[in-house]
Amino acid sequence: MGNDGLSILSSGYAAGSRVVTNEDFARIVDTSDEWIRSRTGIVTRHFGGEGESTTTLALSAARSALEKAGISKEKIAAIICATMSADHATPSTACLLQRELSLPENIAAIDVNAACSGFVAALLACRSFLTDERPYAIVIGAEQLSRLLDFTDRTTCVLFGDGAGAVVVRKAEVPFGSCLFAKGGTEILAEGAGPEVSHIRMDGWAVFRFAVEALPAAMKETLKNAGLSVHEIDHIVCHQANERILEHVIKKEQLEDRKVYRNIDHFGNTSAASIPMAIGEMEERGLLKTGESLLLMGFGAGLTAGGVVVFYGGHDEDTQ
Numbered sequence: 001m002g003n004d005g006l007s008i009l010s011s012g013y014a015a016g017s018r019v020v021t022n023e024d025f026a027r028i029v030d031t032s033d034e035w036i037r038s039r040t041g042i043v044t045r046h047f048g049g050e051g052e053s054t055t056t057l058a059l060s061a062a063r064s065a066l067e068k069a070g071i072s073k074e075k076i077a078a079i080i081c082a083t084m085s086a087d088h089a090t091p092s093t094a095c096l097l098q099r100e101l102s103l104p105e106n107i108a109a110i111d112v113n114a115a116c117s118g119f120v121a122a123l124l125a126c127r128s129f130l131t132d133e134r135p136y137a138i139v140i141g142a143e144q145l146s147r148l149l150d151f152t153d154r155t156t157c158v159l160f161g162d163g164a165g166a167v168v169v170r171k172a173e174v175p176f177g178s179c180l181f182a183k184g185g186t187e188i189l190a191e192g193a194g195p196e197v198s199h200i201r202m203d204g205w206a207v208f209r210f211a212v213e214a215l216p217a218a219m220k221e222t223l224k225n226a227g228l229s230v231h232e233i234d235h236i237v238c239h240q241a242n243e244r245i246l247e248h249v250i251k252k253e254q255l256e257d258r259k260v261y262r263n264i265d266h267f268g269n270t271s272a273a274s275i276p277m278a279i280g281e282m283e284e285r286g287l288l289k290t291g292e293s294l295l296l297m298g299f300g301a302g303l304t305a306g307g308v309v310v311f312y313g314g315h316d317e318d319t320q
């Protein structure tokens with residue numbers, strides 16, 4: 001087995017401080033708790049409060065993951081942030097975090113934008129920086145999507161939330177497999193960048209159809225590349241866009257329901273942040289055990305899809 005897989009040492013997450021209910025939306029657009037719950041699985045989502053932004057949420061998640069990891073900062077090779085809602089076109093979120101976390105300057109600090117597949121893409125990107133001397137990276141998914149919402153458009157504004165998740169990973173002797181797909185399309189569109197970004201527009205049905213095809217295809221390709229069967233996977237963590245998409249894939253692929261983590265009910269769709277927020281929550285709830293395998297699956301705007309197999313748990317030398 002090559003020394004080119006990834007282990008997650010620790011994680012952290014932060015949700016926007018303002019909880020917004022379906023009833024809150026029913027007061028501003030023609031919708032209902034019943035419609036949102038039954039069509040998406042969402043009950044509440046978090047929006048950033050006063051002073052919160054993509055950067056502050058990312059910082060909070062990354063700081064928490066880093067503190068738990070207990071590693072020497074000198075051994076970190078990269079900090080990579082996946083986001084489609086960066087506060088600035090430049091500097092990148094990752095550069096701002098490098099400073100705030102007092103990380104070394106000989107480090108790769110970059111943002112990745114692959115929308116809801118962003119966290120998977122960022123994990124793949126980090127591998128190219130890891131060496132035996134500096135085997136660690138901090139990989140983050142962070143979004144303040146409330147900034148991109150049109151609160152008169154009921155077809156989009158009820159779906160999204162704000163939050164961030166982060167993991168500290170190390171290069172490890174564990175199986176590795178991944179894939180990334182792209183099919184250029186504007187079914188989900190937000191123009192501009194940084195503070196000038198426009199509202200999100202989405203052809204929800206077209207994306208739904210894409211997701212239920214692309215997700216199983218990316219899952220199979222990732223497992224094939226890892227040389228693993230789905231039975232050897234302990235946890236499946238998919239991007240949280242719609243409960244119905246997950247139910248569809250579970251049924252179609254005959255997945256073990258208990259392996260598929262869901263938290264869309266309380267966080268909504270947080271794009272690149274949804275997978276690492278789920279990992280953070282799973283770790284907090286004691287659901288992750290050393291040596292367990294995770295299949296992480298993203299899909300969304302671009303249109304993009306992708307997957308990666310990672311393992312959970314540190315090594316004795318990590319804290320030396």
Ligand code: UT7
Binds near residue numbers: 204299
């Ligand atoms: O994270 C990025 C990836 N994104 C996704 O994966 C999103 C994938 N798509 C979806 O999750 C679903 O397509 C949506 C949740 C966005 C929409 O659900 P749907 O079951 O596909 O509904 P629809 O778009 O087919 O609309 C059905 C009806 C329409 O009314 P008419 O034309 O039948 O009269 C919509 O106008 O539901 C209406 N509608 C709403 N009604 C109440 C749309 N949004 C709402 C709403 N409240 N919020």
